[in-house]
Amino acid sequence: MVSSFTRLVSCAFALFFLYGCTLAPLAPPAVSNPNWAKLKSDLEKLSTWELRGRVNVRYEGESYTPRINWQQERDDYAIRLWGTFNAGNTLITGKPGSVTLETDGRVSNARTPEKLILRELGYELPVSSLNYWIKGLPAPRPRAQLTFDEFNHLAQIEQDGWLINYPDPRQYANISLPRRIEVSRGEKDIRLVFVGLNWTLD
Numbered sequence: 001m002v003s004s005f006t007r008l009v010s011c012a013f014a015l016f017f018l019y020g021c022t023l024a025p026l027a028p029p030a031v032s033n034p035n036w037a038k039l040k041s042d043l044e045k046l047s048t049w050e051l052r053g054r055v056n057v058r059y060e061g062e063s064y065t066p067r068i069n070w071q072q073e074r075d076d077y078a079i080r081l082w083g084t085f086n087a088g089n090t091l092i093t094g095k096p097g098s099v100t101l102e103t104d105g106r107v108s109n110a111r112t113p114e115k116l117i118l119r120e121l122g123y124e125l126p127v128s129s130l131n132y133w134i135k136g137l138p139a140p141r142p143r144a145q146l147t148f149d150e151f152n153h154l155a156q157i158e159q160d161g162w163l164i165n166y167p168d169p170r171q172y173a174n175i176s177l178p179r180r181i182e183v184s185r186g187e188k189d190i191r192l193v194f195v196g197l198n199w200t201l202d
Contacts, residue, residue, distance in 0.1 A: 027198070030169035030176035032151040042175050043135050047074045048202035051134065055081075058191040066090075068194070072131070126160055133157065133164050134194070136178050161185055172199055 033039055051070040056063060066081040066088065079092040090103040092113075099116050101108045110116035113127040129139035136154050138144035144159035153176065157164040165182040181194040 027170035027172055027177075027179070030151070030153055030171045033153050033176065036148065036152055036154070039176065040137065043137050046135060046175065046201065048072065049135075050200040051197055052200075053197035054195050056191075056193040056195065058189065058193075060189050070134070077131075126162065129159065129162075130183075133183065134178075134181065136166055136169070136176070170199075172201055175201070 049072050051068070051072075053068055054065055055068045056065045064083075066083050069080045071078045076095045077093070081090045081092075082088060088103070090101070092102075093100050094113060097111055099110050099113050101116060108116060108119075110119060117127065126139070132139040138146060138157050138159055142160050144157050146154060147156040147158075149155040153166070153169045155166055162183060162185050166178045166180070167182070168179040169176045170179045177197075177199045178194075179197050181192075181197070183192040183194075184190065
């Protein structure tokens with residue numbers, strides 16, 4: 001039987017969201033950002049992209065670090081999670097009104113990623129917000145508190161009881177995107193740390 005922790009790892013992402021093991025060149029540190037409003041607008045327009053890296057999931061004292069490949073094309077996404085030697089291969093695909101999770105020959109469907117996690121785990125995660133947080137944006141609602149560093153990069157988001165930190169912004173052409181993201185909430189000791197992120201933009 002798949003443990004609730006393994007299911008959390010399998011669901012929580014894509015819930016956020018991809019393919020290949022080739023390492024991309026490391027993007028340079030982000031340049032100083034004089035205009036957050038423009039960067040925010042550019043990030044909101046960024047609807048087609050691919051993300052590769054790893055994500056460390058800590059839940060109630062347990063920890064797991066699968067590789068993640070997240071492909072986003074407008075409202076459609078495909079997220080692949082897998083461990084060493086492709087162990088625990090999980091694929092999550094979704095579009096508005098439909099989410100499918102495939103893992104170890106088992107297929108689950110739901111209308112939203114939140115409903116899928118609630119049904120599989122009996123617990124709620126704001127996975128739809130991750131589509132924004134992963135790029136360095138607050139979700140449209142509820143209201144968020146933003147903190148910026150000395151270079152006017154977004155350093156932290158506090159939203160809906162979650163804390164999202166961005167300690168390593170990187171420059172991709174004229175837009176900055178995070179290489180590391182730390183998502184946490186004190187309740188039930190939930191912590192997600194995305195590391196070594198490499199982005200491919202359309």
